[in-house]
Amino acid sequence: MSARTKEKLTTFLFLSPWLILFAIFSIYPLIFSVIVSLSRYSGINPHMQFIGIANYVRAFQDDVFLTSLKNTFLFVVGTIPFTTAISLFLAIMINDKLLPMREFFQAGFFLPSVISMVVISLIWLYLYSAEGPFNMMMEKVSGPLKNSVTFFRHSGFLSWIILYIITLLILYVLDLMIAFDEDTKKNRVAAYFISVATWSALHIGFSFTGWWWILIASVVTPLVVILVDSLSFKERLNVRSKLLITFSSVVIWETIVALSSWMGKVIMDYSGRISFLARPETALSSIMVMDVWSAIGYYTLLFIAGLRSIPDDIYEAAKIDGANRWQITLRITLPLLKPTLFFIIAINTIRSFQIFTEIFTMTGGGPSHATETIVHYMYIVGFRRFEMGYASAISYILFGIVMGVTLIQKRFLRSDV
Secondary structure (H helix, E strand, C coil), rough: CHHHHHHHHHHHHHHHHHHHHHHHHHHHHHHHHHHHHCEEEECCCCEEECCHCCCCCCCCCHHHHHHHHHHHHHHHHHHHHHHHHHHHHHHHHHHHCCCCCHHHHHHCCCCHHHHHHHHHHHHHHHCCCCCCCCCCCCCHHHHHHHHHHHHHHHHHHHHHHHHHHHHHHHHHHHHHHCCHHHHHHHHHHHHHHHHHHHHHHHHHHHHHHHHHHHHHHHHHHHHHHHHHHHHHHCCCCCCHHHHHHHHHHHHHHHHHHHHHHHHHHHHHHHHCCCCCHHHHHHHHHHHHHHHHHHHHHHHHHHHHHHHHHHHHHHHHHHHHHHCCHHHHHHHHHHCCHHHHHHHHHHHHHHHHCCHHHHHHHHCCCCCCCCCCCCCHHHHHHHHCCCCHHHHHHHHHHHHHHHHHHHHHHHCCCCCCC
């Protein structure tokens, strides 16, 4: 036996305990769960009946599963932007010594991350209760808020202008954080203006067609953006960039409009002290607020680590060149922080798709499945109904969704820094 062969056998011998445990507790459950997802299996009765992809087909015919899928996506989309933005803001404030006693605040922000989510959920369960402080505060301000909503509803054009300005500000800030090509900056800003204005105008002009206006706007809006950019600028965006800008502008516009409509409905429907978690229209959003509050400390520390990895020499050189704090933040800090930013978005997305503890502790998926999420529904199906085959199929659907979203993020949010 050669010395090289002996070396390989010795290496394998030392690795074998870990390999055996990995095969038993990781590889085997993975393979078995795939087989289970293609079978009718309770987990109690050893009998297993192979039924092919029937469990996967059943999932997309299950109204509760489709509701949980929608709620999970709403949770992901509704928490990640706020968590990321607030964490980044706090990290910059702490790193630039703009907060007094920054070590105290840093520890305070991180404190919720080390507390059990069950404990946090129980605390917020009281805060959201009918006799909790949030309801007491809402009862005092509901009158002025209802008057404000009524005013804006009766001045439709003013409301549109305000929403339009808010959307453009958000798009501009995102552009500063992600895109740094100065040659095409005017093109991008113009595309934001044109996309939102064209889309909303088509909505108003073709609303009489029902939902057909969406099809019309989806075709006309990008064509208008492509045409205006081609005729107005020397440095032109490529077609892919134009379509991506148009899509992101429309998504953010519709999100702002939907959010403002939801807030108006919640305010106008408020009639007294009822738990926020007992109302279908506020239950999920209440859990989202709690999740943002509890998560920002952890991501703030990650951002601080990313900020402190940026060499001080770069900042000193920028100050010598006369750059102010705002220019340093936009032109140095944010570009060099892109790897950290994209890492945080990726792990936060995966974590948000797996939301379970808060739902299990606070609402149990209610009221009327308003807070049902994929992982919680998978738990109900597998460990209360004992339909392990169907639960395994749901888990692999979730796996496919998370994998797809991660690959999209890797494609579009990758950093060249």
